[in-house]
Amino acid sequence: MRRTRLFTKTLREAPADEVARNAQLLIRAGFVHKEMAGVYAYLPLGLRVIEHIKQIVREEMNAAGGEELLMTTLQPSDIWEKTNRWDDEVVDNWFKTKLLNGTVLGVGLTHEEPIVDAARPYISSYKDLPKSVYQIGNKYRNEKRAKSGLLRGREFIMKDLYTFARDQEEHERVYENFAVAYGKVYERLGLGDVTYRVKADGGIFTKRYSDEFQTRTDIGEDIIYHAKGSELYYNQEVAPSRAPRVEQASEQLPMEAKHTPGVVGVEQLARELGVAVESTVKTMLYVIDDVVTAVAVRGDYEVNEIKLRMALDAKSVALADEDTIKRVTGAEVGYAGLIGLPDDVRIIVDDSVEPLVNFELGANVTNEHNVNVNWDRDLPRPECFYDVKDAKEGDLSPETGEVYEVFRAVEVGNIFPLETKYTDLLDMYYLDENGERQSIVMGSYGVGVSRLMGVVAEHFSDDKGLIWPENIAPYHVYLVSIGQTGSEKADELYDELAKRGVEVMYDDRDVRPGEKFADAELMGMPWRVTVSDRGVEAGTYELTERKTGETVVLTYDELLAKLG
Ligand code: ATP
Ligand code: MG
Numbered sequence: 001m002r003r004t005r006l007f008t009k010t011l012r013e014a015p016a017d018e019v020a021r022n023a024q025l026l027i028r029a030g031f032v033h034k035e036m037a038g039v040y041a042y043l044p045l046g047l048r049v050i051e052h053i054k055q056i057v058r059e060e061m062n063a064a065g066g067e068e069l070l071m072t073t074l075q076p077s078d079i080w081e082k083t084n085r086w087d088d089e090v091v092d093n094w095f096k097t098k099l100l101n102g103t104v105l106g107v108g109l110t111h112e113e114p115i116v117d118a119a120r121p122y123i124s125s126y127k128d129l130p131k132s133v134y135q136i137g138n139k140y141r142n143e144k145r146a147k148s149g150l151l152r153g154r155e156f157i158m159k160d161l162y163t164f165a166r167d168q169e170e171h172e173r174v175y176e177n178f179a180v181a182y183g184k185v186y187e188r189l190g191l192g193d194v195t196y197r198v199k200a201d202g203g204i205f206t207k208r209y210s211d212e213f214q215t216r217t218d219i220g221e222d223i224i225y226h227a228k229g230s231e232l233y234y235n236q237e238v239a240p241s242r243a244p245r246v247e248q249a250s251e252q253l254p255m256e257a258k259h260t261p262g263v264v265g266v267e268q269l270a271r272e273l274g275v276a277v278e279s280t281v282k283t284m285l286y287v288i289d290d291v292v293t294a295v296a297v298r299g300d301y302e303v304n305e306i307k308l309r310m311a312l313d314a315k316s317v318a319l320a321d322e323d324t325i326k327r328v329t330g331a332e333v334g335y336a337g338l339i340g341l342p343d344d345v346r347i348i349v350d351d352s353v354e355p356l357v358n359f360e361l362g363a364n365v366t367n368e369h370n371v372n373v374n375w376d377r378d379l380p381r382p383e384c385f386y387d388v389k390d391a392k393e394g395d396l397s398p399e400t401g402e403v404y405e406v407f408r409a410v411e412v413g414n415i416f417p418l419e420t421k422y423t424d425l426l427d428m429y430y431l432d433e434n435g436e437r438q439s440i441v442m443g444s445y446g447v448g449v450s451r452l453m454g455v456v457a458e459h460f461s462d463d464k465g466l467i468w469p470e471n472i473a474p475y476h477v478y479l480v481s482i483g484q485t486g487s488e489k490a491d492e493l494y495d496e497l498a499k500r501g502v503e504v505m506y507d508d509r510d511v512r513p514g515e516k517f518a519d520a521e522l523m524g525m526p527w528r529v530t531v532s533d534r535g536v537e538a539g540t541y542e543l544t545e546r547k548t549g550e551t552v553v554l555t556y557d558e559l560l561a562k563l564g
Contacts (some may be wrong), residue, residue, distance in 0.1 A: 001504070002125070002506045003508055003509050004508050006505075007030075008030030008045065008159070009030060009527060010029055010030055010262060010523070011028045011030065012028070013028065014027040014028050015027065020147060021149070021461075022148075022149040022151065022457040022494065023150060025465060025466055025522075026046060026149070026457050028522060029465060029522045031043060031045045031046035031049065031339045037147070038143055038146025038151060038152060038154035039381060040149075040155075040450075044472045045523070046453070047259035048475075049453055049456075049472050050450065052452060052472040053189065053452055053453060056188045056189060056472070057136065057159045057323060058136065061159070061161060061178075061336045063460070064132075064180070066133065066134045066161055067132065067133050067134070070135070070137060071111045073138065073140070074097075074105050074107065074108070077105070079113040079114060080106060081116050082113070082425050083112075083113055083422055085113065093109060093141040094106055094107070094109060095107040095141075100544065105365075108138075108158065109137070109139055109141045109225045110139065112316055112418065116422050116428050118135075119164060119428065119434055120129065120428050123430060123440065124431065125431050126438075129164055129430060130165045132162070132163045132164075133162055134160060135159070135337065136157070136158070136266065139155075139156055139158045140154065141154060146553050147249065149456025150450050150451060151219070151451050151454045151458075152221075153450060156449075156450045158446050158447065158449060158450075160444065160446050160447075161445040161446055162445070163445070164440050164441070164444075165443070166430070166438070167438075167442045170441070174443065175417060175443050179415060179416060182447070183195075183197070183285070186213060186215070186413075187412075189456060189469065189471065190471065191452075191455065191456070194215055195214065195215045195216075195412060196224065198214045198215050198233040198411070199211065199233065199235065200238060201235070201238055201306050202417065203416065205421040206417050206419050207313060208422075209238060210414060213447075214233070214235070214410065214417075216408070217411055217455065217458060218408055220408040220462055221408075222409050223235070223236040223406060223408060224409045225239035225391055225397070225406055226404060228400065228402050228403075229400060230399070230400055231241065232397065232399055237306050238304075238306055238307060239393035241386055241395035241396070241397075241404070242387070242395060242482065243298060243301070244394055244397075246279075247277045248355060249358050250376060252372070252374045253414070254372060255372045255374070256372055257368050258370070258371055259368060260432045263369075264292070264302070266299040269299075269369065270360075275371060276326045278298060279358065279360055280298070280360040281297070282296065282299050282303075283337050283362050284296075284336070285320055285324065285325050286303075286308070286317055286460075287316075288309075288312055288314045288316070288346075289314045289315055291346050291349055291548060292328055292344070292346070293312075295362075296347070296353055297309060297353065298356070300392075301392070302390045303391065304389055305390060307387060308348070308386075321475050323479055326340060331362075331366040334362075335362045335363060335367070336362045339373070339378065349382045349385050349386065350388050351387055352389055353385070353436055356375075357369070357374060358372040358373070358374060359372075359373050373509070391404070410452060412448055413446060413447045415444070415446075416443060416445070417441075417443055418443055419441060420439035420440060420441055420442065423436070423440040423441075423442050424439055453472075460524075462519075464521040464524065466526045468525065468546075469526075470526050473524070474505070475505040476504065476526060476527060477504045477505070477526075477563060478507065478519075478520040478521060478523065478525040478527070479497075479506040479507060479523060479531070480507050480517065480528050481531050482513045482514065482518045483534075484536065485533045485536045486533045487531075490506065491508075493529070493531060494506045497560075497564065500560070500563075501564075510524045525546065526546050527543060527546065528544040529541055529544075529559065530542040530544065531549075535553075539555065539556070541555070543559060543563075
C-alpha cells in the first residue's frame, strides 16, 4: 500500500475527550475513528489488525474442534425470558430496540440462548454430541463506564464459542481443550508471558469457578491474586485468603458494654473505644436463600458475597433490609453482633475472627458495643470458621501459606462451565444409549477481539507510538524513500517485495524524511527500510527494527533474504 493512496493520515492529536492511551495512539496513527464513547470504527489499518487477530483466534478454535457460524444481532425476547435474562433489572446492560409494530427486540450482548435455540433441531441423540460452535462478531453492551478506549466498548468485537456435551466428564474434556487453545491464542499475540489463567466467579448456577484469561497491565480493572511459586491465580472477587496473624493478649479481660452513640464505621469505632481496628468485628446481616444469616468478619475486612454464596452453595445472597435487621437484633442498624441473636438466625464467622482475644462486637443494643469479648466464655465458638472475606494486599494464600503477589490485569478472555442451566431452561435434551432423556452440559467461551487490539496497543508501545508484534501488524515493513534516486530504487524494492508476498506500507509521499520516520514510529510496523540517494550510491539499504530501534546496513540481496 502506498501512503499517497491510504485513506488515513496520522494526526497530531487525539480528540480531547479520549483519555485512554490505547485509543489515543490508535486514533493518532489512523487505525480507528472514535464515533462516540465506547464506539470505534476500524479504519483500513485497524481493520487489518483486527482481521489478523480474528484469524489467529479462528485457527486455534478450528484446531481445537470448533466450527464457525454467525448468529444474529437482533434478538427476540421469548428465549431470553425463559432463562430470566430479558428483564433490565436482571441484566442491566441490554440495548433494546423496537419493530414498527412496537415489538421490543434485544441487541445481542452474548448468545447462549440463541445458540441453544439454533442447535435444537440438530442435537437429539447421544450420537450428536459433543458439538462446538463459535462466531466472531459484534456485541453490544450498555456499559456504564466506557473510558478505556478499545478495552471497554459499548459496541465491540468478541469471539464467542459454545460447547454441548453428554455429561460432566465429556464437558470437562472439551473445556480443557479450549482452555489450552486460548493459551495458544495469547501466545501467538505476543502476550503469552503476561497472560494468566485465573479463577473467577462462575455465576449463580455452578459451584465451579469460571476461568478468566487476564493480561497483566497497570491499566487493568481487575485485581489478581497470585499464590507465588504456584500456578494458582485468582480474581480478587473469589481469592481465598488468610489474614496475617495479629499479636493477641495472653489474658482475657472482663467483657464490658460501651456506650457508642452516633459512631459511624469501624475506624471511628476503634478510635472511640481505644482498640485496634484488627480487634473489632463487623457483623453484617444477610438473607441467603431465605435464611437470615449473620456474617462476621474482622473489622478491617469486608464480607465477600461471592465467596459467601460459594461457601454455602447458595443461589441468592442479599443484604437484609432495615426491618429485618431491627427485628433480629432488636436494635437500630449498625449495632449487630453475634451474642443473643434469635435461634433461627444462622451464624457464619470468617476465619479472621477465630484467633481474636478480647475483641469488640456489636451488642445488638442501640448505641452499644461490647469490648473484651472472648470465644467460649462470652459466646460459643463456632464449629467451623469460613473464609468469606474480600482478600486484601498482605493476605496469605491458604494453599501455599505465603503472602500473595497482587497485580492489576485486564480480562482478555473468559470461559464458563454453564452446567445444564440454559439447555434445561430452553428445553433441549438428548436421548442416551438406552433411549433415556438426559440433560446437555454446556460451556461458553469468550475472547475480547477488539479489547485485545487495545491491550496490544497499550502493551507494545512507547513514547513514539505503536510497536506491533509481527503476527498482527497491519504491514510487515514501512518503506521510506529519500530523494530522487532513492525513490526510484524504493519503487523497485516495493514491487519486488510485493512479488515475494511481503506486506509493505510504502511512504512515497513528498515530505521531509523526519516526517516519514515519525510516522513509521507512530504506526509501528515491525521493520522500517530506508532507501536514500546516498544509500543507493553505496548500494546499501537501512533496515531498522521498530522494537529495538537498531539499524543494520544491508545490500539488496541481504535485505531480500532478511524480509522475503
Ligand atoms: P468485564 O468484566 O470486563 O466487563 P465480562 O466478564 O462482562 O467483561 P464476558 O461476558 O466474559 O465479559 O465476555 C467475554 C470477553 O469479551 C471478555 O473476557 C472480554 O475480553 C470481552 N469483553 C467483554 N466486555 C467487553 C467490552 N465492553 N468491550 C470490549 N471487550 C469486552
Ligand atoms: Mg467475563
